[in-house]
Amino acid sequence: MSWDLFVGDGKPHRAREDEEAWRRIPDPPRWRTQSPTEPPVFDLPDGLTVAVNAALHLRRPLLLTGAPGSGKSTLARLLAHELELGTLLRWHITSKSTLTDALYQYDALGRLHAVQARQAAPTAAAPTAPGAAPDPQAATSPGGTSAVPAKTPTAPGKESAAQTSAAPGKAPAASGKTSAVSGRTPAVPDKTPAGSDKTPVAPSSAPARPEQNDTSAADVARFVTLGPLGTALASSRPRALLIDEIDKSDLDLPGDLLDVMENGHFTVPVLARAADGPYRVRGSDQDTYTIPEDGTVRLPLEHFPVIVLTSNRERTFPAPFLRRCVRFEMPAVTEPALSRIVAAHLTDGDPATAESETIAEFARRVEGGDQLAVNQLLEFVYLVSAADPSARDELKKTILRDLGDA
Numbered sequence: 001m002s003w004d005l006f007v008g009d010g011k012p013h014r015a016r017e018d019e020e021a022w023r024r025i026p027d028p029p030r031w032r033t034q035s036p037t038e039p040p041v042f043d044l045p046d047g048l049t050v051a052v053n054a055a056l057h058l059r060r061p062l063l064l065t066g067a068p069g070s071g072k073s074t075l076a077r078l079l080a081h082e083l084e085l086g087t088l089l090r091w092h093i094t095s096k097s098t099l100t101d102a103l104y105q106y107d108a109l110g111r112l113h114a115v116q117a118r119q120a121a122p123t124a125a126a127p128t129a130p131g132a133a134p135d136p137q138a139a140t141s142p143g144g145t146s147a148v149p150a151k152t153p154t155a156p157g158k159e160s161a162a163q164t165s166a167a168p169g170k171a172p173a174a175s176g177k178t179s180a181v182s183g184r185t186p187a188v189p190d191k192t193p194a195g196s197d198k199t200p201v202a203p204s205s206a207p208a209r210p211e212q213n214d215t216s217a218a219d220v221a222r223f224v225t226l227g228p229l230g231t232a233l234a235s236s237r238p239r240a241l242l243i244d245e246i247d248k249s250d251l252d253l254p255g256d257l258l259d260v261m262e263n264g265h266f267t268v269p270v271l272a273r274a275a276d277g278p279y280r281v282r283g284s285d286q287d288t289y290t291i292p293e294d295g296t297v298r299l300p301l302e303h304f305p306v307i308v309l310t311s312n313r314e315r316t317f318p319a320p321f322l323r324r325c326v327r328f329e330m331p332a333v334t335e336p337a338l339s340r341i342v343a344a345h346l347t348d349g350d351p352a353t354a355e356s357e358t359i360a361e362f363a364r365r366v367e368g369g370d371q372l373a374v375n376q377l378l379e380f381v382y383l384v385s386a387a388d389p390s391a392r393d394e395l396k397k398t399i400l401r402d403l404g405d406a
């Protein structure tokens, strides 16, 4: 691997005459890439398998608390892989996240444009939504910013949070002709037969009404996209869902989330109003899911998603939320664990003797209270093997810098 990709003289440094200079940048390190077929390398801290198994048996979310880089997301990927739960669904929380974002988005603006395009060219088929009936809902949502009204008769009681503010202005939903519809193998193959009593939500491969997307009120389904939680709940088998950084959320979100997690159902009001289902909608994994005619997804407990919530301890959570989670605190990483992790990532399992002093120093710093993440150590060890020896001290200062030292 060539170290000096950039020297600062402004001239392209090509390996070969006919190759652009950027082609000299080597492949990324292994821990930066996510193979869909290979499990991630993960050194399990003591007690974590017990917590994971407890959460699985109880069908409770696992709440992982720990410093940045302590392996929380990696554990979620490993769990999804080992339990064959398909592609890991992710919901990254910010202070602006709402439960509705995670359940579904309704692109009112896209729908309005489609209706306008049809009205402007009544005889020619409009490219996005040919022949669909105008939707008064869309026409009364100028700018796509208005929320879908919250009143729905089909799912009383438990849906208030889900019915607030539909996310506006998102990209139009799928045409309804992708993935399972077109015959592509879905990310998670359905194991439950369509129409089974146990799955009120039909699997993605269930036959859907062929013309629903063009000629009826169900056209609206094309403008609905399920968010990661909605996708997990609409799937006819358990999925793995990573809800990252729940501690960054607005105060009410954990409570709103509990409501859906406890009851396993939510309503998409705009579909409930259309009452012309079943609807095929796109999930956050780009597969297609079927929502029953009343616009309500109901999930049986045995298909409950395997949920990993992560927190960097930026806030505490209310007791009613905590009592419904299995909690685990990621411990500070030890020197033997660091040696194993470096070996697994960088030397194909051989002990990383060359950098044992660096590993010991890293462990001492962590024990002494420095905020350091495992990937910093991996990155330093990876780079010193490629860099000019003269760059070592500078690299150490740059890469192994305390994360609390902004």
Ligand SMILES: Nc1ncnc2c1ncn2[C@@H]1O[C@H](COP(=O)(O)OP(=O)(O)OP(=O)(O)O)[C@@H](O)[C@H]1O
Binding pocket: 031, 032, 041, 042, 043, 044, 045, 066, 067, 068, 069, 070, 071, 072, 073, 074, 075, 312, 341, 373, 374, 375
């Ligand atoms: N126990 C471990 N075994 C192997 N690799 C680890 C371990 N802990 C962390 N890593 C490595 O450190 C990197 C960061 O891990 P990960 O993204 O899972 O951390 P995180 O806790 O989710 O961090 P953040 O809070 O910033 O999202 C990954 O590249 C991962 O491979």
Ligand SMILES: [Mg+2]
Binding pocket: 072, 073, 074, 244, 310
């Ligand atoms: Mg993470």
